[in-house]
Amino acid sequence: MKSSVDQIRERFDNDVERFSNLETGQSATIDAPLCLELVAEAAAAATPEARALLDIGCGAGNYTLKLLEQFKQADATLIDLSRPMLDRAVKRVSAATAGRVEAIQADIRGAELDEQRFDVAVAAAVLHHLRSDEQWSTVFAKVFASLKPGGSFWVADLVAHQHPGVQSAMWHRYGCYLADLRDAAYRDAVFSYVEKEDSPVPVMTIVDHLRAAGFVGIEILHKHNCFAALGAVRPITGG
Numbered sequence: 001m002k003s004s005v006d007q008i009r010e011r012f013d014n015d016v017e018r019f020s021n022l023e024t025g026q027s028a029t030i031d032a033p034l035c036l037e038l039v040a041e042a043a044a045a046a047t048p049e050a051r052a053l054l055d056i057g058c059g060a061g062n063y064t065l066k067l068l069e070q071f072k073q074a075d076a077t078l079i080d081l082s083r084p085m086l087d088r089a090v091k092r093v094s095a096a097t098a099g100r101v102e103a104i105q106a107d108i109r110g111a112e113l114d115e116q117r118f119d120v121a122v123a124a125a126v127l128h129h130l131r132s133d134e135q136w137s138t139v140f141a142k143v144f145a146s147l148k149p150g151g152s153f154w155v156a157d158l159v160a161h162q163h164p165g166v167q168s169a170m171w172h173r174y175g176c177y178l179a180d181l182r183d184a185a186y187r188d189a190v191f192s193y194v195e196k197e198d199s200p201v202p203v204m205t206i207v208d209h210l211r212a213a214g215f216v217g218i219e220i221l222h223k224h225n226c227f228a229a230l231g232a233v234r235p236i237t238g239g
């Protein structure tokens with residue numbers, strides 16, 4: 001049995017500090033600072049005139065802060081389950097832009113998004129909480145509809161592997177990374193919450209969901225061990 005939404009919210013309510021460092025990103029994520037940079041640079045390249053940003057599962061706002069280095073004075077809409085995370089994100093993001101900052105406390109599965117409102121959407125370390133193909137389809141369709149034609153969508157997340165042997169080899173390497181980062185107890189603590197809370201899917205499954213939602217120009221920006229960053233664009237015409 002995986003954790004309920006309330007249990008996940010409660011854990012993040014008490015974990016704000018760990019997501020509040022823009023230099024390191026979240027340390028349990030391999031290449032966290034690199035992924036922040038790659039997503040921001042790719043979003044700037046794909047959607048150069050962006051004025052409205054959407055951050056799904058914003059945590060303490062790291063991804064929006066990085067995007068704002070590219071899109072100065074943009075508006076930001078921040079969505080998260082956790083009120084303490086949103087409060088921290090609003091404080092940090094408001095200090096970084098003169099644009100409008102809106103916080104929505106919601107589960108992305110049920111959140112209502114205005115159609116064709118955003119230029120750039122990002123979802124970092126959050127979609128691994130989705131539990132079924134249907135939930136992925138619903139969320140990707142919603143993000144697609146919320147983007148203006150030409151807008152871009154970027155995902156950075158924990159991923160699984162299709163081959164069971166490869167999955168166990170990659171998971172072992174990830175365990176070594178965590179133990180080296182701190183110690184075996186830290187590795188076990190991370191593995192324990194991943195087991196309870198997360199349902200990562202392979203990168204190619206995310207690509208399939210992007211395609212099915214209508215996205216084009218899919219780019220894998222990064223894949224290292226159990227972490228990947230990728231994105232795509234809502235076509236200018238059609239959709």
Ligand SMILES: C[S@@+](CC[C@H](N)C(=O)[O-])C[C@H]1O[C@@H](n2cnc3c(N)ncnc32)[C@H](O)[C@@H]1O
Pocket residue numbers: 008009012019026056057058059060061062063079080081082085106107108109123124125126129
């Ligand atoms: C691992 S943190 C990542 C935060 C931020 N995106 C980052 O990369 O620094 C995941 C965040 O997603 C939020 N979250 C988890 N499930 C969610 C859901 N279904 N809808 C909205 N937010 C969710 C959590 O409350 C938490 O703040």
